[in-house]
Amino acid sequence: MNAKVGIVIISHSLKIGEGVKELAGQVIQDVPIEVAAGTTENEIGTSIEKIQAAIEKANKGAGALLMYDLGSAKMNAEMAIEFANNQDVKIAEGIPLVEGAYIAAVESNMGHSLAEILLSLEKIQLENM
């Protein structure tokens, strides 16, 4: 069986991150979902180190999609990708975290590629997120 696209939930809040994973986890079997939420001290914020570790775990060969909640989480996601020079890792830009993670989980579960998932997510893209 081929690897499925991994999903990384990046949130400022540990609880939000875990909650979104729990929710999206309802609809999948073997999609790798990892949470990178909170700072290294688990305070409100995001951490490049956590994001990098989560990408490594989530990317089983089919790539990984990074979903984020607020602007600075996106910046840290960008830096995590740049530092590690990651291939096949994309940020779901302007995609609401809860709805996006849910859709991405369903699509990945169906065996869709990273590019296909990103295309589906465009339908719920916000202009000014």
Place this chain on the structure above:
Amino acid sequence: MTILTTDGAKQWMFSIKERMEKNIDQLTALDQAIGDGDHGLNMVRGFTEVSGKINNVTYGSVSDVLKSAAMTLSAKVGGASGPLYGTAFLAMSVVFQDKEVDQQVLKQGIVEAAESIKKRGNVELGDKTMYDVWFQVGEVLDSEIEDWNDVAEVCQAMIEDTRELEASKGRASYLGNQSKGHVDPGSMSSFYIFEALVEVLKGEKL
């Protein structure tokens, strides 16, 4: 003429930390007015981590010091200021690589840092962000400088000029019109970063 040495770069970081500590309440108050109120704490935490990390390490160049600072800021500061300042110092570090830092090189470094902030934060001049201040410093360094204090003064002037603007980026943008009249916290912390740089440049001007 070299204006910033490896020791000077370390001193710059230590001096930033002192200024952030001294002004933590002000930065917090500014951020409470138009943001989430964590900027003072974030800056102190970030530069305390940087100081601790570089204190006992011998670096070969200014570039190495700034790279170390960039990685630490990006990793340890939770808010947007972490990746933004991390990106800025990393950009400077790249420009300074294998170079002695004279005024021309310093200018290039700060111009590139400003560009990297612009790109990372997706901002334009006049959006009332730290980019305004970094851009302005790059401009000033392009001219002949008689007194390094001028650099700090143009930062302050920029902050005053942008005070009445409406913020269009970050959390302050949710306030729209109400952000007018408030100084942007990121611009203020950038001012302290350049004030610290001026202090080091004045001390090292041989």
